[in-house]
Structure formats: structure tokens, C-alpha cells
Amino acid sequence: MTIHIRLATEDDRPDLRELFLQARRATFAWLPSETFQLDDYDDQTRGERVLVAETDDGALVGFVALWEPDRFVHHLYLAAGQQRQGIGRALLHALGWPEQPLHLKCLRRNEAALAFYFKLGFVGIGQGQGADGEYVLLASQRVQGSG
Known part of the structure; x- marks a missing residue:
């Protein structure tokens, strides 16, 4: 299966709503x-750059939905049964990662998402409590010699 990454369009909105839900x-x-x-x-994605x-x-x-001013990944979701096929990694690459740092x-x-990000080299830089529970603030590390 070949995966293509592109900017979301208004025509994608119904499918994105359903996938998100x-x-x-x-x-x-x-x-x-x-x-x-x-x-x-x-x-939750108003004003964000969304790639599908x-x-x-x-x-x-x-x-993936990115709040560009802070390079903050607000959302990264895959459809059921699509995990562990490189899609999440491809979406992050399309945002310029790992050359450009990201936060989330x-x-x-x-636990599955935390394991995914840690495997990609993200590190915990903080923690907090939100309406949905405790969270970890993560940051990617720049590739050595970049930027």
C-alpha cells in the first residue's frame, strides 16, 4: 500500500471529522x-495546518494538525487498523521532522502513542494535568548538524 501525504482540503472535512471522532x-x-x-x-483544528x-x-x-507558530503538533490520528505501517512517521516527516523540531x-x-514518540527520539520536557488527565510535554530533537 502506497501512502500519499498532502494538505487537507475542504472536501476532506467530513472524512476527517469521522476519523477524528x-x-x-x-x-x-x-x-x-x-x-x-x-x-x-x-x-480543535481551526487555524492549524492539516496534512492527510x-x-x-x-x-x-x-x-496531523500543526499549530505552525509554535511547531506544536496538536493532533496526530490514524484510522483503525492503520497503526504500525509508517503512516504516523510519514506525517511527521511531511512537517519537516526531524530536521525541524516539533513539540506536543x-x-x-x-501508552501506545508515548511509545511511538519515544521510539522516534522525542523526549519529555515537562508534564501537567489537563481535563482528560495527566500529560507529558514532548519535544523532538534536531538532527545533529542541522539548522
């Missing part, structure tokens, strides 16, 4: 499912 309900199983709504995508990952047949299998928050209870 389903992925969060599956990922954050400790929270009540009604916590998540279909229109959350619109509210799609297959050759045009199916959206993931997305990850809930401590989201």
Missing part, C-alpha cells in the same frame, strides 16, 4: 464516549 473514542477508552463529538474536529495521509484509492488513513502533549494513559 472514531480514533479518539477508541484511543481514550477511559473517557465517556459522549465526551467526543463529530464537530470537535472543526473546533491517503491510499492510492483516495481513502484517508490519518492526519501526550496523555500518560495513551
